[in-house]
Amino acid sequence: MTGRPGGRPLVPAYLSTGGVARPSRPQLERLSVLSGSGEPAPTGLTAAELALLDALDGGSLTVVEAAAHLRLPVSAVRVLAGALLDRDLVLARAPIPTAERFDPDLLKRVADGLRALKHD
Numbered sequence: 199m200t201g202r203p204g205g206r207p208l209v210p211a212y213l214s215t216g217g218v219a220r221p222s223r224p225q226l227e228r229l230s231v232l233s234g235s236g237e238p239a240p241t242g243l244t245a246a247e248l249a250l251l252d253a254l255d256g257g258s259l260t261v262v263e264a265a266a267h268l269r270l271p272v273s274a275v276r277v278l279a280g281a282l283l284d285r286d287l288v289l290a291r292a293p294i295p296t297a298e299r300f301d302p303d304l305l306k307r308v309a310d311g312l313r314a315l316k317h318d
Contacts, residue, residue: 225292226276226280227292227293229260229261229293229294230279230290230291231258231260231290232250232254232258232259232260232264232279232290233257233258233259233288233289234287234288234289235286235287235288235289237286239251240285244278246268246274246278247281247282249268250264250275250278250279250282251288253267261276261279262275264279
């Protein structure tokens with residue numbers, strides 16, 4: 199996935215996915231966390247699939263982080279990750295949901311309780 203000095207990749211992104219345009223796993227989101235499964239890479243993987251496995255070796259990346267490392271569009275990484283998920287070479291976890299707003303009443307009661315403890 200090395201690019202030209204101008205920043206454009208030598209190979210168009212759709213070729214890195216073998217011409218597949220849609221991911222096999224539509225639930226893969228931009229912030230889904232990918233990690234390698236630890237299984238050895240079989241023969242026959244594309245260069246882009248091997249590059250994704252190398253990027254995940256010993257750690258985890260979100261789909262968007264992996265796309266930045268590989269210099270590929272997020273959509274291409276979603277396709278690659280989906281193919282590797284289907285072969286049990288990659289594990290994926292849904293993104294951590296945004297925290298819900300705290301309850302101001304609960305916070306006030308905790309503060310009041312702490313103040314009461316301090317005065318005892």
